[in-house]
Amino acid sequence: MEGVSAPTPVELERPDVDDVVQPDLPWITIVWNDPVNLMSYVSYVFQQYFGYPKPKAEKLMMQVHRDGKAVVSSGVREEMERDVQAMHGYGLWATLEKSDA
Amino acid sequence: MRESGFVRGRRGRVLGLFSPLEAELLRSLVSQVVELVRDQSPEKSASADPLESMLEMDGPLTTPDDPVLARLLPDAYADDEAAGEFRRYTERTLRDQKAQQGRQVIQDLEEAGLPTEVDPGGELIELDLAADRSQAWLRCLTDVRLALATRLGVEEDDEEYWDGLPEDDPRAYLHDVYDWLGYVQETLVHALS
Numbered sequence: 582m583e584g585v586s587a588p589t590p591v592e593l594e595r596p597d598v599d600d601v602v603q604p605d606l607p608w609i610t611i612v613w614n615d616p617v618n619l620m621s622y623v624s625y626v627f628q629q630y631f632g633y634p635k636p637k638a639e640k641l642m643m644q645v646h647r648d649g650k651a652v653v654s655s656g657v658r659e660e661m662e663r664d665v666q667a668m669h670g671y672g673l674w675a676t677l678e679k680s681d682a
Numbered sequence: 683m684r685e686s687g688f689v690r691g692r693r694g695r696v697l698g699l700f701s702p703l704e705a706e707l708l709r710s711l712v713s714q715v716v717e718l719v720r721d722q723s724p725e726k727s728a729s730a731d732p733l734e735s736m737l738e739m740d741g742p743l744t745t746p747d748d749p750v751l752a753r754l755l756p757d758a759y760a761d762d763e764a765a766g767e768f769r770r771y772t773e774r775t776l777r778d779q780k781a782q783q784g785r786q787v788i789q790d791l792e793e794a795g796l797p798t799e800v801d802p803g804g805e806l807i808e809l810d811l812a813a814d815r816s817q818a819w820l821r822c823l824t825d826v827r828l829a830l831a832t833r834l835g836v837e838e839d840d841e842e843y844w845d846g847l848p849e850d851d852p853r854a855y856l857h858d859v860y861d862w863l864g865y866v867q868e869t870l871v872h873a874l875s
Contacts, residue, residue, distance in 0.1 A: 616838040617831040618824065619864060621871045625820075665758045666772050670779055672824035674756050 608661040610654045613674040614645050626671045627653065630664075655680060687869030688816075696816040696873045698809030705791050705807040706800040707859065711826045716784035718750060718829070719777045741773045750832045754780060754825055780825055783818035790815060816874060823867040830860045 612623075620642055627638035631654060644651035653675075654664050661677040668675035686704055691697040700708065743766035746752050755773055757765035794807045811819060830836075834856055847854040 614838075615828075616836050616840075617828050619868055619871065621868060621875070622820070622824065625871050625875060662758065662768065662772075665768075666776065669756060669758070669776055671821060672754070672828055674753075676756075676758055676760060678760065 607655045607680045608658045608677055609652045609680045610661045610664040610668070610675055610677050611650050612641075612645050612653050612668060613676070614649045615674050618673060620646060623673065626668070626673060630667055630671065687866050688873040689869070690873045691810060694813045696809075696811045696819075696870065698807075698811065698819075698870075700791075700807045700809075701802075702796070702800050702804045702807065703802050705794075705796045708826075709788055709791050709796060711830070711859075711863075712784045712787050712822060715754075715822070715825050715829050716781050716788075718748070719754065719780045719784075741770045743767075743770055745769075750829045753828050753832045780821075783822045784825070786815060786818040787822045790819070816870065820867070820870055820874070823863060823870065827860060827863050827867065830856060830863070834860065836860065 623645060624635070624638045624642040627633050627641055628635060631638075633641070641651045641653055653668075654661065658677070665675045665677045686700050688696050688698045745757055745765070746755060755769075755776055758768040758772075759765040790809055790811065791807060794809050795805055796807050797804070834853060836857075844854065844857045847857070
């Protein structure tokens with residue numbers, strides 16, 4: 582995490598993707614499996630918050646359940662911080678990191 | 683008689699039904715979570731200055747010691763320093779959000795007729811929730827389940843363990859409550875889907 586800037590306040594607007602400077606990309610939001618959250622709820626959150634269609638939300642939910650984690654979104658760091666904070670608001674266990682890709 | 687829990691209402695609304703004792707149990711559990719996220723107010727970080735205080739950027743830098751709070755307010759980064767920075771800017775907002783939705787749930791129960799002193803033989807508590815309120819309920823039920831599960835030490839596929847506990851073990855009762863909350867939340871997700 583060296584050399585990265587401090588988190589920007591989450592109130593910032595989502596940047597227009599076309600304006601994003603390439604070196605800032607990509608960061609990823611990871612949702613981790615937990616023994617508590619219902620599968621139906623996790624799928625609901627992915628549909629509700631990310632606006633994913635049900636099949637995609639279900640696929641990601643199953644990936645979290647089976648593999649222990651899934652990448653649920655990617656983009657600039659500020660955007661991913663906002664997604665992670667939203668997931669914490671829903672009670673999902675989420676982190677962000679710089680993508681290896 | 684309709685079972686406890688939620689069903690779809692009209693125009694995006696959700697209808698809930700609970701016995702007086704169930705409603706009282708919910709109020710009690712939700713109050714505890716509200717107290718937990720509010721009472722252990724985050725310590726100010728050493729670098730706090732008046733401007734940051736005003737802008738509410740002087741939150742805590744470390745993960746809460748209480749395992750329930752650590753689960754409700756998890757680290758956003760694997761790296762401690764980055765996690766601390768993120769926490770400093772966001773934890774207070776998340777705590778406020780969780781306390782607020784808990785208070786809304788309690789308010790909904792009381793407005794639906796849950797008295798201060800519950801009467802087990804009293805009227806059923808009927809809720810008629812608008813979309814924003816049902817979202818508060820959904821998140822709040824999650825927080826209460828996370829809190830209970832963390833205290834109990836719930837793990838993946840451990841049903842046999844809980845089923846095998848003697849009936850007089852207090853954890854057996856709490857786990858039944860946890861299961862019931864899962865059922866209630868399942869009805870709410872279904873009513874909203």
